[in-house]
Every structure is written in C-alpha cells, then in structure tokens.
Amino acid sequence: MNYKDNADAQLAEIELLSSMFPGEDELEITDQLAVAELRGYVEGSANSLPLSRPHFLIKQKLDIANGVNVTMSCSYSSEYPHALPEITVRCPVLGRSQQAKLQSDMNSYLSENCLGEVCVLSAVEWVRDKAHQYLKDDNMSAPTTSPGREQSASSPQSKEQFSRLWIYSHHIYNKSKRKNILEWSKDLGLSGFSMPGQPGIICVEGPQLACEDFWARVKVLTWKKIMIRHREDVDVAEGSLDDVDSLRRFSGFEEAVFDPHGNRRNHMALGQLYHYLNQRGCGYVFQLYFGIEGR
Helix, strand or coil: CCHHHHHHHHHHHHHHHHHHCCCCCCEEECCHHHHHHHHHHHHCCCCCCCCCCCEEEEEEEECCCCCEEEEEEEECCCCCCCCCCEEEEECCCCCHHHHHHHHHHHHHHHHHHCCCCCCHHHHHHHHHHHHHHHHHHHHHHCCCCCCCCCCCCCCCCCEEEEEEEEEEECCECCHHHHHHHHHHHHHCCCEEEEECECCEEEEEEEEHHHHHHHHHHHHCCCCCCEEEEEEEEEEEECCCHHHHHHHCCCCCEEECCCCCECCCCCECCHHHHHHHHHHCCCCCHHHHHHCCCCC
C-alpha cells in the first residue's frame, strides 16, 4: 500500500470539500494541525506519516420536513481511500434505530460502490438523497396525536442513551493527541477525564452519539494499542438534558495527573487513580483495567 498516494488523495478531497462548502457553518475542520501535517507529508517537508488524522464536520440543512439539520462527522485512517473513512451521521429528528439503519445502509453503499476511491462527497450526496426515507419510517412508527393536542404525559416517550466509555491505550504521550482529547470532549459536551502516560486512560460520558463521535475521532489517530475496555449504556427520555446530567459522575472533562514517576516520569501513582475513581463512584472500573482490586 502506498501511503503517500493515500495522503495525496486525502488532501485533494479536503481541498475539494473546502471549495464546495466554504463556510464554517457548512464545513468545520476540527483539527487544523492534522491537515497541516498531512499537507507537509504530501509536499515533502515531512518524511514520516502524520501522527494525527484529519477530522471534520459537514453540516447540511435538508429540504424535508420544513428543513432538517444533518451533521456528518468524518475521520480518515492512513489506509483511506483503500479503507472506508469513519463517518457518523447525526440527525436530531431521527430515532436511534432509524439513525442506526441509515448509518448501516450508507456504509453498505460506500463499501459496495466506492471502496478504493475518495467517497466523502458520495456519502454526502447519498444522505441528501436518502435521509427522507428514514424520516418517513420514523414518523410512521411514532405515536400520533390529534392536531392541537399534546401527547399524554402517560404516553411512552422515545428513548435515547447515555453512555460512559472507558478507553485504554498503551500510552498517551503526544501533546497533539492530548490537546485533541481535551478539545473534542469539550466540543461534544462530554465529561470525564484522561490520564496521560503509560498506560493511558480516557473516560468520556454523555449522550451516546456524542461518545461514539469522540471514539470515532480518537481511534483513527496513530496508536500502539487502543480499545474500549468497558462501556455503560443507560436509556433516558429523548431530549431530556436533566436526565443526562443526573447520570454524569464527572462535573467536566480534565486531564488528570497522579504523581508522575519513573525515568521518563510517564507512570502514574495508581493508588491515587483508584482514590480519584472511588470518589466519583467508579472504583469498580479499576479492576477492569488492571486485574486487581484498588486500594
């Protein structure tokens, strides 16, 4: 696989998308440094593959149901376009099952028709053409009310999910990655923490779609090893911010450092980590990470 050709195709696609969606309300590149590193690699000023991978948001207002906002979160891997990009579609008027179906169908279309070619624009056009079908399915399956009448308080509400992801990495050293983790969690309204060093630990909590978006961005960066070690999902009433906030165990998102030591000061005091987790009602996860009970 020729990574230089891949990088050249990626940069060309980003430049095409930038010309087609010139406003920040249409295209938002969330990590300009990653694009600069990609450009440097393509143009020869850098010899090694970029550590960060481009991530951007494409925002559309579809001409259905009096205008529907759709956001597509896109990330490249170094293998793209020979591997599909990570694309997450967010549409607030779709239920979770309809959104999952749209996502699955779009990925199937891209896999069958676009593998080996840049395909973000194809994905944008597919969503633009097909989204109304999933909106129709969602409306048909939803309970109806008579004009001018509110839905009964006893009627079942549609559900979305609150998630908490416990992510494990072999290590987190890179300053750019650490900056991305902090910025992306803030952009997505997530709470939790990241612990740099070896091993690296990240916890994010909030609406499930935002957590999945965060994971899609993080996992395509260059890692020796990264995985979701454990996850927690809880149903909440759709659109209920109070319910989401009541489930949070962290008040915001921070980088947590616990008495770094070792030759490179890259190991944290795990006893302090356990105390930090235990204070927030998360002491149980320590054994899931390290195979021993915390103390």
